[in-house]
Amino acid sequence: MAKPYVIGIDMGGTNTAFGIVDARGNVIASDSIKTGKHSNFDDYVDELYTEVTRVIEAAGATDMINGIGIGAPNGNYYTGMIEGAPNLPWPCPIPLADKITAKFGIPCIITNDANAAAIGEMTYGAARGMKDFIMITLGTGVGSGIVVGGQMVYGHDGFAGELGHVIMKRNNGRMCGCGRTGCLEAYCSATGVARTAREFLEIRSDESKLRELDADAITSKDVFDAAMAGDKLAKEIFDYTGKILGEALADFTAFSAPEAFVIFGGLAKSGDLIMNPIKDSFEKNVLPLWRGKVKILFSEMKEADAAILGASALGWEVKED
């Protein structure tokens, strides 16, 4: 029989957040540690073990943990390894699931962070009850988690859902961190918005509050603040971003005909500034049979909660020995 709690861990480049979660999805206790503090991966696992154990004991949940689920950058559901994660301080591949299972004496399943968020959204958020939806995370990069027929799409090798690396500009596209050019991520991530700002400021001559800032240091937050204060150029940067994302979502619809897209992550906080141009562009670009039929929603979860809850759901999947 399943034990009453699971642990969800959201492993990011800066922080690792974790929570104890019950079968109803309540986070009954949570805390976090600094991911980057340890240059040695085993030291990191040791601190994580100490801190998680402390929280488990304080919550009176000792010996009551069914499993551990982790969302980690490039975490592979099939292999339990982190395979190539530039934002983490340790050399890859990292045998994360095995190390955690060995240290905690509790079975562990991992997946990547966007998939964990999608599982969280499906279980507790805007995609509750949906069997076909696509989670798009707009953060430093663009990630995605795809659900088809109620199942997470992992693909043959566990790396499915790299929708940030679909090519949106085949000619003269922006350089992307993946080594290619024109990727969705180069335009529609927070970083992409800042790049668009620099491009617009250089090419255009109209006035903008953004001209008062150091162009090289402009962030998507600066663009958001300017747009909210009525800056026309800043608004057009969001229009441009949303237009490209809407084109991409139209193509993704031709793939898996989702009921909804759920937009998640930092840029999702831009509200209508980003949502209106996404929807306009989507309806203009999607195959006629889907016009007006696909929902585009914002996540209903706090970012940290989505990842912890989503990862924790994997803790119910573990098999007993």
Place this chain on the structure above:
Amino acid sequence: MAKPYVIGIDMGGTNTAFGIVDARGNVIASDSIKTGKHSNFDDYVDELYTEVTRVIEAAGATDMINGIGIGAPNGNYYTGMIEGAPNLPWPCPIPLADKITAKFGIPCIITNDANAAAIGEMTYGAARGMKDFIMITLGTGVGSGIVVGGQMVYGHDGFAGELGHVIMKRNNGRMCGCGRTGCLEAYCSATGVARTAREFLEIRSDESKLRELDADAITSKDVFDAAMAGDKLAKEIFDYTGKILGEALADFTAFSAPEAFVIFGGLAKSGDLIMNPIKDSFEKNVLPLWRGKVKILFSEMKEADAAILGASALGWEVKED
């Protein structure tokens, strides 16, 4: 207990082919009728019933049919309806599954033709044993059937897998039959190859055997024949087609990380002429983590067999009353 045979029906705009199939995938008898002969859909169903019944009786399979599976243009697995099929002579929507079930007294499940081919390929062809692959059909149009985790991807509304209508040229793209511009289908279908031929002949001035033909009447078969006879321009038409298809497959890989793509349909008969540029372009364009790791194969089935066998597999899915 399941009865020992199923009927597979491949409904095309010109012909409707059908076969009686046993549990091992042997077509024990088959025949076909002309789809377009009847302006009234009920008359078509009547003739199909008469002919299929004749074949069933001749095979000694009366009362031994477990179910009927049909692959039809725009056939919807969920609703059993054909919803909008420009190549069929009857007004849509057509309640195909209900009409067939009522007439035959045997339960019927339908899907679209590309999905039926994918199911056939998974059960009996190049994708045997694969849980994640994408079938690409290159015919008059470009169709697709997507399999994820061993399951056909139908999507929320049953229309998933319209990969022929992913946008490959966002600027100045060719008009597509769907009313938009730049779709994969406008370039990589048999029709697309013929359009490329006309475009090349108009823009370029180099010699080609294709110049001896009436430009408006050129077919992909003409281009194939010229290329096989060493015509340089004709070969470049296949290079151009394969380049765009390879770019598309690279993007599709970012979606579902398939083990393989299976290329099916008329253009697949072009062999290396089309396969070599597809593979070159795929490897150049795919995200580095998948380089050299995704198979691109030709279908191993005869076209008619794939559709009949694939459709027939649905005949095992039917539920007993």
